[in-house]
Amino acid sequence: MPPALKALAAQIAGWIAAFALVRSGALPAGLWPLVAAQALCAVAAAAALRSARWWLPIHLAFTPLAVAARTLNLAPGWYLAAFVGLLLIYWTSFRTQVPLYLSNRPTAEALAGLLPESPARMLDIGGGTGSLLRRLAALRPDCRFCGVELAPGPWLAGKLLLARQPQVEWRRTDLFSEPWADYDLVYAFLSPVPMEAVWRKAVAEMRPGSLLVSNTFDIPGRKPDFVVEVADRRATRLLAWRIPAPRAPK
Structure with missing residues (x-):
């Protein structure tokens, strides 16, 4: 499975598992328990799909950061600037699976x-x-x-x-x-x-x-x-x- 498809599958699996936990009553009420459960379940799904190790912290942070960003009321241009900056640094890392490592x-x-x-x-x-x-x-x-x-x-x-x-x-x-x-x-x-x-x-x-x-x-x-x-x-x-x-x- 291509890495990008694994990432999408892990995030979807994380949301399905998190909503299942809510329906079962295993999670306390509120947005952040749901977000935390989704992040942890997405990490578990990514590990089960044998994603590269550097994907795991991305899955752990993705949904919490996305939810937190909605509370900041940032102008859309900041998101575009962040995207362009990441694109310039990582370029085709999603395809090559070679992140930026620096030798000391x-x-x-x-x-x-x-x-x-x-x-x-x-x-x-x-x-x-x-x-x-x-x-x-x-x-x-x-x-x-x-x-x-x-x-x-x-x-x-x-x-x-x-x-x-x-x-x-x-x-x-x-x-x-x-x-x-x-x-x-x-x-x-x-x-x-x-x-x-x-x-x-x-x-x-x-x-x-x-x-x-x-x-x-x-x-x-x-x-x-x-x-x-x-x-x-x-x-x-x-x-x-x-x-x-x-x-x-x-």
């Missing part, structure tokens, strides 16, 4: 240690705001970096942040549209959903011996060649795979 300074330091001697080239396929590449450019000025980001808001932030970083290329494109063949290390901080496709593209395009590094998210059925434990509050794990040589035809 300890992660940049760990990645800098994984880059081979110059002239190494690294590609960040979920570039976000470009903050990771800015730190890496300072740590490894001997290397060349490229970042790709599709969402307009983060891409524009990266464009401004990296304006004075000549060793960093910053492109607005889909991560699967960018060729990966020229890079010694490709870094991904995405979500579990695209990782199988990421592996297929890496094996098809990257040079044997180069590194594919994933922050947190594993590749189904592929044990990493090594794991770097980052000393940060997130307990970040960098999973690394060496790209194998192509098999000789039989």
Whole structure:
């Protein structure tokens, strides 16, 4: 089931369950007990539908925020502005299921240690705001970096942040549209959903011996060649795979 359809189904299931609780007398009278029950039931339905974990807080907050917003008497333009702002930041996340994740300074330091001697080239396929590449450019000025980001808001932030970083290329494109063949290390901080496709593209395009590094998210059925434990509050794990040589035809 597509993620957007799962979300709709979870919200509908939440309302059906909440009204059933009201009819049975299990809930006290009033609007907010109904709203709270709907939110909790929607979360349970989303979990049962195996929605991505980041959908759960959205379901928990959606109806309470919608009801609360009706009491604020805000002008319609504020809702339009909020929608446009979220659209610029998250863009096609509903389709790709890749939210905006930002890599911290300890992660940049760990990645800098994984880059081979110059002239190494690294590609960040979920570039976000470009903050990771800015730190890496300072740590490894001997290397060349490229970042790709599709969402307009983060891409524009990266464009401004990296304006004075000549060793960093910053492109607005889909991560699967960018060729990966020229890079010694490709870094991904995405979500579990695209990782199988990421592996297929890496094996098809990257040079044997180069590194594919994933922050947190594993590749189904592929044990990493090594794991770097980052000393940060997130307990970040960098999973690394060496790209194998192509098999000789039989």
